[in-house]
Each structure stands twice: as structure tokens, then as C-alpha cells.
Amino acid sequence: MALQKLIYKTAIVGLLITGAGSCSKDFVDLTNPQSLPLNGTITDLKSLTNATNGVYSYFQSIDYYNRTFVLLPELMADNVYISRRNVGFYLNYDNLAVSSNDGNALGAWASMYNVISNANLAIAAGEALPVNSATEGGIKQAIGEMYAARALAHFDLVRLFAQPYSFTADANHPGVPIITTAQKAIISPARNTVKEVYDQVIADFTKAITLLNVAKKGGYFTPDAAKALLAKVYLYKGDWANAESFASQVIASGNHSLLTNAQYIASWANDFSVESLFEIENTPTDRPAVNGIGFFYEQTAYGDALATKDLYDTYAATDIRRQLIQPGVRANAENPAYIVKKYPKGLTTQDDNVKVIRLAEVYLIRAEARAAQGGKDALAQADLNTIIQRAEPTAAPVTLTGQALIDRIMLERRKELAFEGNRLFDLTRRKMNVNLIQSDKSTVITYPSNKLILPIPLAEKNANPGIAQNPGY
Secondary structure (H helix, E strand, O other): OOHHHHHHHOOOHHHHOOOOOOOOHHHHHOOOHHHOOOOOOOOOHHHHHHHHHHHHHHHOOOOOOOOHHHHHHHHOOOOEEEOOOOOOOOHHHHOOOOOOOOHHHHHHHHHHHHHHHHHHHHHHHHHOOOOOOOOHHHHHHHHHHHHHHHHHHHHHHHHHHOOOHHHOOOOOOEOOOOOOOOOOOOOOOOOOEHHHHHHHHHHHHHHHHHHOOOOOOOOOOOHHHHHHHHHHHHHHHOOHHHHHHHHHHHHHHOOOOOOOHHHHHHHOOOOOOOOEEEEEOOEOOEOOHHHOHHHHHOOOOOOOEEEOHHHHOOOOOOOHHHHHEEEEOOOOOOOOEEEEOOOOOOOOOOOOOEEEEEHHHHHHHHHHHHHHHOOOHHHHHHHHHHHHHHHOOOOOOOOOOHHHHHHHHHHHHHHHHOOOOOHHHHHHHOOOOEEEEOOOOEEEEOOOOHHHOOOOOHHHHHHOOOOOOOOOO
8 A cells, every 4th residue: 555545544634635625524535635626625605514514523533522532631640540340442541651653642643633634625615615695604604613623623632742831931842733724745744832833723713713603503613612712722821811811701701601500410411501612512323332432431331431539539528510420339340439420321322422611611711810810819719619619509618819729720620620631731731740540559740741741643753754753752
């Protein structure tokens, strides 16, 4: 098999794809993409919409939001571990012993660049379409969604494969390659700096916000979703003022509201709740099935991933969120075993939607941003208490200030966002040590550590010798 076809079939299309004309999910199955024209497939709003739907499908990859990307930040820290009785998945991540030929790392890399490369194609073709009063809004919305998709994929790549923004004073350490144009030939780009990647992510989300015009659209990017994710990017960057500003815009929009305490548990079996800003949609006919995150947690399914007692013990007995971790027994293994129930369809329809960002996180983003700026402790306390007292209405309000307040916000992020793919990133962006908890032991990984980021996949290195590997791999 020729090198070009090999690379194409392994789906590292963001870096090495040749010219292409379709953004449908089936496009990566074509054996000769060079034979297709770059233009001509997307000719109107309907075909543009079909193309954008194809881009969304890559978020559903089991190595992206349907399992690996959501699991790893919990597993490589102190929220989740792999049971002693297991089918062998993700053991190398549980031990922080990942190699450059790891299939999950390659799958995540490929899936994220599939989003990027196909979003680039849709943007280029969409921006070339003629518009009229009947189609202008729809075309702008579709293009805006693709800018947001490209932004999120770059953001996820740089978090998984590079050290956090604060690793160096100017963030000029290696990030990931930025790809923003539809490619007509094989390319071999070097890694951009983390600062450059963040600048591009911010530019793309900012552009998306100017184009998105549908307030609510389940499973798709909206203005609030883009603003919430942009607030998160600024938070990770340490730009507290902008993180606060965009979080405030989302909260003030009134398009979403926090679920009540009584609604909270049931909401995890429901799609597109009033609190959810952006979800990866799965349906009974378009779903990960036994490869999904829910099946990996359920005890009568794989059940390999268990919550740590350390996490369980952070919740008061009266905290509603504690009900999403159920003490039990894993046959011939852990007793007690702390069983995750945040993805409750894993045993039935196996089509849990994956909540990428919720309004609760936006409140916590604003709380942290306010506390970090100084002089806004009372405002930060109010945001923090909103989330604490939603989960536990009888909880005493937090009155901490300074670093103690920031520490309490980080604890609340751990409790509220557990199993949603944030924990490792929260620790490393704050330059905190990681307590790697496993079934029978725990190990403190001192920040910074090369073990806490993934290797550039060997397949990518072989195809693109100019790309630098992460240290230690």
C-alpha cells in the first residue's frame, strides 16, 4: 500500500490529507481523494448542512467524546481507576505507561484532526456560496458551527498532547500543528507553540460568535455554547477578565438555566436539558453501543472503570451528586467498588449524550476567574455557592477568601464535573501535583511531568518526520 493511502486510511487527515470535495462521514473511506475536486460538492445550503453534520459525526468517535477523551482526564488523575478485573482497555493510562504506538492516542489524534480538516473544507466551500435573504442566516450559522468545531478540536488536541499554557512564562513550548485551510496536497507541518494554538482557538471561537444566530439547537453549536467554551479557553489561559466576561454573557443571556436539585439526577438520562450548552448527540441508531463511555462504567457491561473512594468521600451524605456514585461490589475484584452512574443508558439504549459544557461549569468558570483577579471574592463566593447549594441546599455558604477560596472552587469543579473529562487538565493548568489513584495504590506525580501528556502518535511521526515528539517518548 502506498504511503499516501496508508496515511489516509489511518485517518490522520488533518495533517496529511490531499484535496477533497466532501465532508460526509463516508469521505475518509474513499481510496483516492486526490481524484476529487476541492469545489463543487457543496453547492447550496442543503449540501453545506449535510457536510456540517458529517463534521459533527467525528466528535462521536470512541476515541474522542464517546469514550477516550472523556475518560483519560479522569483516569490519569484521582477520580477514576481501572478495576483489577478488566478486559485490558486503558491499563497503560491507569499506570501512566503510554507508548507512542498506543492506539487510543492515535485514535484521538486522528478523530480531532478529522474534525479540523473536514471543518476546513466546509468553511472554504460555505464561504464561497452565493447568499440571499432566504439563505444568509442558515449559511452563516453553518459556517459558524464549523469555526466552533475547528476551535474545539484544536483546544482538545493542545490539552491532551501538550503541556498547559502556564508551563512556560510565554507559552512558547510545543503545542500541536494548526491547520486552518483545506489542503490540496500532502503537508508535513511542525508543531505550533501552545500560545499560537490558543490564539487560533480564540480567533475561531470569536469568529463563530459573529456568525452563529440560532439561540438553541440541540447537538449543535450556538452563540451561548461558543461563548461558554471561549470562557473556558480563557480560563485555561489564565486570562481571568475575559473568562469572567464571556461566562457572564452566557449566564445573562437567559437561554439556559440551572436544573433544580430535584431534577439533577434524572437529567443525566435526558438529552438537551435546560442546563446543557453543548452535547455530543447519540441516538438509538447512531450511537457508540458497547464502545461508549456508559458501557465502560456499567457493572453488568464492561464495568472496568470505577470511581475512587477519594472522590466519593468529598461529597457530603446530603449532596445530591453523591447518588451518581453507588457503592457496591465488583465480583472477584473490588469490595467496595464505587460505581459511576453519570451515563445511565450504558445498559439499555447505549446512547448517552455526552455533555461537553453545562451552565454549572460556566458559573464555576466565573467564580474562579473572579477569585483569581482579587477584589471580587464576594462575587466569586456567590457563584460558588450557587452550585454548592443547588447540590446541597442545606450547605453553609462559603465565606473563604484569597487562595483558600480558589482551592474551594477547584474542589467544587472536581465534585460537579467528575467523569466529564476535566480533572487532569484542572490540576495541570493550576500547576498542582497529581495523585494517581489505582485499585491498590496511589502515587503522587509531581508537576510538571511528561507522563501527564500523550505522545505524538508513532504513525504521525513516521509520516511526518518534521514533527517533534514529546519528551520521554
